[in-house]
Amino acid sequence: xxxxxxxxxxxxxxxxxxxxxxxxxxxxxxxxxxxxxxxxxxxxxxxxxxxxxxxxxxxxxxxxxxxxxxxxxxxxxxxxxxxxxxxxxxxxxxxxxxxxxxxxxxxxxxxxxxxxxxxxxxxxxxxxxxxxxxxxxxxxxxxxxxxxxxxxxxxxxxxxxxxxxxxxxxxxxxxxxxxxxxxxxxxxxxxxxxxxxxxxxxxxxxxxxxxxxxxxxxxxxxxxxxxxxxxxxxxxxxxxxxxxxxxxxxxxxxxxxxxxxxxxxxxxxxxxxxxxxxxxxxxxxxxxxxxxxxxxxxxxxxxxxxxxxxxxxxxxxxxxxxxxxxxxxxxxxxxxxxx
Amino acid sequence: xxxxxxxxxxxxxxxxxxxxxxxxxxxxxxxxxxxxxxxxxxxxxxxxxxxxxxxxxxxxxxxxxxxxxxxxxxxxxxxxxxxxxxxxxxxxxxxxxxxxxxxxxxxxxxxxxxxxxxxxxxxxxxxxxxxxxxxxxxxxxxxxxxxxxxxxxxxxxxxxxxxxxxxxxxxxxxxxxxxxxxxxxxxxxxxxxxxxxxxxxxxxxxxxxxxxxxxxxxxxxxxxxxxxxxxxxxxxxxxxxxxxxxxxxxxxxxxxxxxxxxxxxxxxxxxxxxxxxxxxxxxxxxxxxxxxxxxxxxxxxxxxxxxxxxxxxxxxxxxxxxxxxxxxxxxxx
Numbered sequence: 001x002x003x004x005x006x007x008x009x010x011x012x013x014x015x016x017x018x019x020x021x022x023x024x025x026x027x028x029x030x031x032x033x034x035x036x037x038x039x040x041x042x043x044x045x046x047x048x049x050x051x052x053x054x055x056x057x058x059x060x061x062x063x064x065x066x067x068x069x070x071x072x073x074x075x076x077x078x079x080x081x082x083x084x085x086x087x088x089x090x091x092x093x094x095x096x097x098x099x100x101x102x103x104x105x106x107x108x109x110x111x112x113x114x115x116x117x118x119x120x121x122x123x124x125x126x127x128x129x130x131x132x133x134x135x136x137x138x139x140x141x142x143x144x145x146x147x148x149x150x151x152x153x154x155x156x157x158x159x160x161x162x163x164x165x166x167x168x169x170x171x172x173x174x175x176x177x178x179x180x181x182x183x184x185x186x187x188x189x190x191x192x193x194x195x196x197x198x199x200x201x202x203x204x205x206x207x208x209x210x211x212x213x214x215x216x217x218x219x220x221x222x223x224x225x226x227x228x229x230x231x232x233x234x235x236x237x238x239x240x241x242x243x244x245x246x247x248x249x250x251x252x253x254x255x256x257x258x259x260x261x262x263x264x265x266x267x268x269x270x271x272x273x274x275x276x277x278x279x280x281x282x283x284x285x286x287x288x289x290x291x292x293x294x295x296x297x298x299x300x301x302x303x304x305x306x307x308x309x310x311x312x313x314x315x316x317x318x319x320x321x322x323x324x325x326x327x328x329x330x331x332x333x334x335x336x337x338x339x
Numbered sequence: 340x341x342x343x344x345x346x347x348x349x350x351x352x353x354x355x356x357x358x359x360x361x362x363x364x365x366x367x368x369x370x371x372x373x374x375x376x377x378x379x380x381x382x383x384x385x386x387x388x389x390x391x392x393x394x395x396x397x398x399x400x401x402x403x404x405x406x407x408x409x410x411x412x413x414x415x416x417x418x419x420x421x422x423x424x425x426x427x428x429x430x431x432x433x434x435x436x437x438x439x440x441x442x443x444x445x446x447x448x449x450x451x452x453x454x455x456x457x458x459x460x461x462x463x464x465x466x467x468x469x470x471x472x473x474x475x476x477x478x479x480x481x482x483x484x485x486x487x488x489x490x491x492x493x494x495x496x497x498x499x500x501x502x503x504x505x506x507x508x509x510x511x512x513x514x515x516x517x518x519x520x521x522x523x524x525x526x527x528x529x530x531x532x533x534x535x536x537x538x539x540x541x542x543x544x545x546x547x548x549x550x551x552x553x554x555x556x557x558x559x560x561x562x563x564x565x566x567x568x569x570x571x572x573x574x575x576x577x578x579x580x581x582x583x584x585x586x587x588x589x590x591x592x593x594x595x596x597x598x599x600x601x602x603x604x605x606x607x608x609x610x611x612x613x614x615x616x617x618x619x620x621x622x623x624x625x626x627x628x629x630x631x632x633x634x635x636x637x638x639x640x641x642x643x644x645x646x647x648x649x650x651x652x653x654x655x656x657x658x659x660x661x662x663x664x665x666x667x668x669x670x671x672x
Contacts, residue, residue, distance in 0.1 A: 040495065041595050043502060074488060167647035194641050201590040201597050208398040209638030212391040213382065228591060236401075236514055237394055251502055251591060319502030319592065 028288045031094040032067040033281065036084055038101035038125060039076040043249070044225075044321050047274035048099075048124075051325050055278035065285060067093075078105030085109040088118075095119040095284040099277070100127045103170065119287045123280035123299070124272065133287065135280050135297045135334075137272050139171050142301065143178025146221045146245045147186060149268045153243065157187020158218025161210075161242070163196040163203050163230055165223045175223050191215060196226035200251070204229035211237045219243040224271045227252040247271045248304060248322040253313045260309065269304040275325040282331035294338045367613025368625025370665045374611075374657070375632035382639040395638065397521060403630035404527035405589075408582045409601050410608035410626040411534040412575030416479075417609050418538075419568060420551040420618035425575045427468060427483040428605050429598030430490035432583030435460040436593035437494045439584050440503045447506040454584065461580025464490055465573030472572070473565060479572075495595060502592035513589040523585055527627075530578065535623040547571060551618030607633060611658060613665040625665075632661070 035052055039045055049070060056068035071088075073080045078101045086109055088096050096113055100106055100122055107129040113120050114131035123135035150160075162179060165172035172195075183190060192214050196203025203226035211233060220230050224247025231252075234241055241259070246252040246269035259265035276299050287293050302324055304312050316322045326334075379399070383392055409428055416425045435457040443453040464486070471482035504510070515522050538544035546567045549557040558564045582601070587593035610616050611632065612625025636657060640650040 041491065043595065046495070046595075164647070167651065192641065193644065195647060197600075199596055199599070200592075200594060201586060202600060204590055205402045205634070206637065206641065208402065209395075209634060210641040212395040212398070213386045213638075213642035215387070232514070232591060237398070249502075251504070319498075 027290065028065050028285055029063050031065050031285075031288045032069075032092070033065055033095045033097060033284050033288075034088045034091075034093040035068070035070040035277065035281075036081060036088060036096055036098040036100075037070065037072040038081050038099055040072045041076075042225075043319060044274050047321050047323050048277045051275040051323060052277045052281065055275075055325050056281045059281070059285070065288075068281065073101070076101055078102040082106045082109035085113055089113050089116050093118060095121065095288055097277070097280045097284050098122045098125075098127065098132075100125040103128050119284055121280050121284045121287065123276055130295070133283065133293065133295055133297070135276065135283060135299055137171075137276075137299045139174035140178035140181070142270065143175040143180075143221070144182040145270060145301070146268075147179055147182035147188065149245065150188065150219045150221070150243065151182075151186040153266070154218060155187070157189070159191045159215055160188045161207070161214065161217045161220045161230075162190050162193040163207065163220060163222045163226045164193060165196065165198045165226075167195050172223065179221050188218075191217070196223070196229065198223060198225040200226060200229035200232075202226075202229070204233045207233035208236060211239060216240065217242040219245070221245055222247055225249055227269075228255055231255055241265070243267050245269065246304070248273075248302060250313070250316045250318060250320050250322070253304060253309065253316065253322065257309055257313050260306070266306055268306075269322075270301050271321070272299055273302040273324045274321055275323050279326040279331050279334060282326060282328050283335065285328070286331060286335065291335070293335050297334055297338045300334065366622075366624075367665045368622050368628055369613075370661050371612050371625045371628030371632055373628075374661045375628050375635055378632060378635040378639045382635060382642050385642050395635075397516070397519075399631050399634045399638070400524040401521040402634045403627065404521065404523040405582055405586055406601070406604050406608050406630035406633060407527040407626055408530050408578050408585075409605040410612070410630060411530055411623065412578035413605035414534070414609045414612075414614055414621050414623070414626060415538070415547060415571045416575045417606070417614060417616060418547050418551045418618050418621040419571055420554060423479050423551075423618060424606065425468065425483050425572065425579075426480060426602060427464060427487035427490060427576070428579040429600075429602045430487035430494070431461060431464040431576050431579040432586065432598035432601060433593065433595060434464065434490045434494040434497075434583070435580035436583035436587030436597065437498050437595075440505055440587050440593045441498055443506050443509075445504050445506050447508040450506060450509060453506075453509075454581075457580045457584035458577055459580075461577035462573055464580065465576030466569075468576060469569050469572040472568070491595070498593075502594060504592050505588035509588040510591065513585055523589065526585065531623050531627065538621060538623060543567070543570065548619050548621070551620070553619075604633065607658065611661050611665070 040049060052070050059065055060068050071084060073084055081101045085096060089112060096118055103126060107127060110120050110127050110129040110132050120132040122132050126134040126136050164176055192210050194206035194210050196206050207230045219242050222245050227244045227246040228251045230244050244267060246256060246267060248269050248271035256267060283293060302322060304322060312322050382395060413425060416423050438460055439453045439457040442456050443449040468483050468486050471477050471486060472479050512522055546562045549562050550564055550567050554564060583598060586597060608626050608629040611629035614621035636654055640653055
């Protein structure tokens with residue numbers, strides 16, 4: 001009797017020590033998580049995969065989970081991703097973390113995975129299938145926040161140039177809708193709007209094309225990945241440099257830093273950290289662990305301001321995107337906030 | 340066209356001026372210039388006076404240049420006949436820009452080797468494309484599309500999407516101008532002149548057109564068909580590599596997705612410029628008209644503040660009209 005209870009005590013103590021030191025529970029140590037990613041062809045996605053490798057592989061190494069494999073489709077096609085998810089079902093993963101090519105087109109495969117008892121967590125590119133969890137970006141808020149910042153800088157208002165993303169994409173419509181909603185509450189007027197396809201060179205070209213027809217521009221609202229191109233176009237046209245809201249790309253931040261040092265240029269920068277993949281990883285781990293997680297979660301924005309600029313430029317690799325990797329604690333906070 | 344001809348009948352004059360006008364209007368490529376000019380003036384209606392007109396022209400020349408350089412390469416490929424098109428242009432651009440900028444690593448003393456690397460990458464990509472087409476007998480569309488995955492993956496692998504700035508000298512050169520003309524436009528004009536000479540005045544151009552009109556006949560007539568095709572595909576890839584290099588310097592660094600729009604753009608400027616998509620009948624001047632037009636039409640619709648839907652629809656409609664007009668003119672009476 002005595003020995004038995006003593007043994008129990010040792011076991012309990014061991015469990016407490018483990019949970020106290022590195023991770024909360026060891027219940028997921030035999031679970032296997034897969035990342036299904038639809039695209040890898042830009043710096044944001046590359047940083048996203050790297051963050052996954054850093055955090056998820058470390059978690060495997062520490063024995064939190066058994067496996068955390070990342071797979072990327074080559075052609076950014078929904079059909080291809082659906083096939084990929086079906087393979088993952090056959091391979092017997094316990095959870096699939098997915099950045100989807102389409103919010104609806106892979107719902108069939110997602111449903112199959114759920115029916116097979118697999119936990120599906122979608123993030124960034126979310127899916128509408130109700131059985132999956134969604135870690136969504138509040139894109140409208142992203143648009144509103146930009147205008148709010150500008151309104152606090154210029155209460156008197158002025159002319160805005162809007163650089164949009166890729167026409168016909170949900171994200172582009174949402175950010176733009178947020179911008180327009182908020183502009184209605186201010187003294188700003190949007191005098192021009194171009195599509196920059198979230199690429200510096202396309203944005204540069206589009207802005208250069210519309211600038212001759214525009215009056216003086218007070219500020220430029222953007223969608224990320226297009227701020228530097230806009231700055232280049234203004235410079236080439238020899239126009240006064242407006243306040244350009246940036247999207248956390250290193251070249252944008254670098255340019256901002258140079259302007260800040262030279263002329264005291266002020267602006268702000270916000271975007272989603274590519275490390276959101278690690279948030280999704282921890283959320284999946286928490287669900288496998290039996291935690292009560294609401295189906296809809298929101299990704300926090302990563303914001304760079306005048307004060308934090310130097311530090312973030314230093315931390316961000318040349319040519320990459322400002323990033324944070326989420327910890328288990330961070331993910332618990334996000335889950336708590338959604339309850 | 341009809342109107343001009345009626346006029347000629349009515350006046351029954353055969354003055355040199357009218358004859359000149361008629362032969363001018365018979366050129367397929369004139370419609371691209373007409374369209375570019377029209378969009379330019381319609382845009383100017385909403386441009387405030389004072390430097391706006393010049394600024395718009397300068398921007399148009401700058402951005403048209405990139406489309407022209409890849410367009411000249413694509414034009415030669417399209418001339419080779421049905422099914423010949425190079426879809427690996429964007430990937431070649433990305434790979435050349437990425438590797439060259441990574442090698443130079445903002446060091447201005449490495450400019451010359453940097454350019455050589457860009458050209459070398461183009462050369463290698465072209466040779467690879469053609470070896471797929473010739474040795475493995477893969478249709479060009481499939482061959483260039485699949486090799487573009489390979490090139491793109493190489494670019495990703497070599498640099499993980501990191502954007503490296505160009506050396507100061509090159510950044511200043513590519514964004515600068517000389518005598519009111521953008522430097523990139525000067526390069527594009529030089530490329531066009533060489534392209535025009537090869538196509539219209541050199542034996543190589545005759546061979547390319549002959550292959551495009553009838554490959555079997557060309558072979559029987561003693562044209563070195565495979566050598567011609569090899570030259571055209573590598574030439575196209577070298578021009579793509581060069582464009583990737585200049586574009587990367589111009590826009591402050593190589594991006595993994597920087598060439599994307601030039602896949603369709605390179606084909607569009609060839610077709611709108613009045614070259615036959617079926618091959619065998621191409622021209623160089625039209626590429627300039629079409630490239631200017633493609634830039635100006637987006638500027639025009641943006642300046643009028645039209646929504647994305649209307650903008651894309653109008654772009655499509657106008658392009659269809661220009662191509663229809665150009666191909667009508669091209670038909671022999």
